[in-house]
Amino acid sequence: MRNQFVLSEANDIVKVKKAGIKQITIDISKGLDVDKPDSTSTVVTARTSTAKPDKKITSNPDIDHRLQSSKKLVAKASQIAKKILGDVSAGHEVDMEATESTVSQITQMIDKDPHTLVGVSRIKTKDEYTFMHCVSVCALMTAFAQYLGYSKEEIDEISTGALLHDIGKALTPLEILNKPGKLTDEEFVIMKQHAVTRETKLLDNCGLSEKALDVVSMHHERPDGKGYPLGLKGDELTEVGKMSAIVDIYDALTSVRVYKSAWEPSEALKNMLSWCPHQLDTALTQKFIKMLGVYPVGSLVLLKSGLVGIVIEPGEKMLRPVLKIIYNANGRHYVEVKQMDLSKYPKESIKQPISPSSYKIEMAKFI
Numbered sequence: 111m112r113n114q115f116v117l118s119e120a121n122d123i124v125k126v127k128k129a130g131i132k133q134i135t136i137d138i139s140k141g142l143d144v145d146k147p148d149s150t151s152t153v154v155t156a157r158t159s160t161a162k163p164d165k166k167i168t169s170n171p172d173i174d175h176r177l178q179s180s181k182k183l184v185a186k187a188s189q190i191a192k193k194i195l196g197d198v199s200a201g202h203e204v205d206m207e208a209t210e211s212t213v214s215q216i217t218q219m220i221d222k223d224p225h226t227l228v229g230v231s232r233i234k235t236k237d238e239y240t241f242m243h244c245v246s247v248c249a250l251m252t253a254f255a256q257y258l259g260y261s262k263e264e265i266d267e268i269s270t271g272a273l274l275h276d277i278g279k280a281l282t283p284l285e286i287l288n289k290p291g292k293l294t295d296e297e298f299v300i301m302k303q304h305a306v307t308r309e310t311k312l313l314d315n316c317g318l319s320e321k322a323l324d325v326v327s328m329h330h331e332r333p334d335g336k337g338y339p340l341g342l343k344g345d346e347l348t349e350v351g352k353m354s355a356i357v358d359i360y361d362a363l364t365s366v367r368v369y370k371s372a373w374e375p376s377e378a379l380k381n382m383l384s385w386c387p388h389q390l391d392t393a394l395t396q397k398f399i400k401m402l403g404v405y406p407v408g409s410l411v412l413l414k415s416g417l418v419g420i421v422i423e424p425g426e427k428m429l430r431p432v433l434k435i436i437y438n439a440n441g442r443h444y445v446e447v448k449q450m451d452l453s454k455y456p457k458e459s460i461k462q463p464i465s466p467s468s469y470k471i472e473m474a475k476f477i
């Protein structure tokens with residue numbers, strides 16, 4: 111048998127099995143994937159990891175359940191964000207009923223667990239970036255507002271503004287919005303017009319609160335006055351406005367785009383700190399970093415043993431999160447997916463966070 115070949119009929123699978131092949135990788139660019147892929151379906155492997163648990167470890171079904179619920183909510187909310195933007199670009203009003211219902215589901219989930227939804231919504235597919243970014247910014251803003259002690263009512267308002275923060279993109283030409291490369295100066299001028307002000311007609315019938323309007327109109331403003339659309343500076347920016355700029359940049363940096371790979375969270379946060387106080391508010395950026403923790407959910411980390419895992423739960427000890435082990439960097443091969451609670455593996459430790467692109471790992475397939 112050759113190393114790579116197309117399976118064109120069911121009998122081919124029988125032949126593969128008879129030939130004793132224990133491991134296959136499905137290249138879904140060549141054809142259909144299996145019907146209902148679960149997180150492990152694109153990589154079927156007979157190899158197992160070499161890490162030895164220090165005691166018997168069982169995977170925590172509660173974490174898996176939360177990951178799956180978050181994933182479902184992100185998918186559903188992204189479709190609603192897509193519909194809302196589609197409606198507005200077709201000249202209709204913002205569907206506030208759909209907005210409020212989505213916000214309510216997101217705030218409820220963040221209230222129960224502030225980490226999982228935030229981590230899951232960061233993992234995006236390139237094509238749906240615009241809509242998934244709305245959902246991710248909504249989840250992050252909700253968690254940030256909760257962390258800073260805002261009231262439930264205020265959190266609802268902030269969350270609503272966050273889901274609609276890029277509503278102006280409904281009027282941005284698609285060739286600019288989805289351009290697979292750097293924008294020219296002229297295109298960037300048009301792109302910047304998506305950042306609407308309080309006076310824009312788009313928001314006339316939305317009945318948005320002041321805090322929601324702060325998110326929508328200030329997420330591209332900067333403390334030094336070099337932001338847009340109005341170039342507000344210093345005290346002209348509200349706390350919520352400054353929070354929205356931090357969240358918006360963090361999500362954009364750590365997301366995969368058509369023209370760039372996703373930055374690893376700690377690299378993004380380090381850069382963001384270096385942009386303080388001109389581009390971002392220093393005190394709020396520090397609080398944001400504290401909220402996310404050392405290894406935010408959704409980060410990819412390399413362990414001392416060479417295993418690679420995705421952080422799926424911060425864990426009780428900040429440096430020893432719960433991981434989903436997916437890869438062996440020494441052998442450069444995938445391994446049987448399994449949970450590893452690092453607090454129960456004292457001999458194992460995190461060597462460093464890594465970027466998914468360094469091992470060509472498609473995060474969306476594993477979380």
Ligand SMILES: [Fe+2]
Nearest residue numbers: 275276305329
């Ligand atoms: Fe924006």
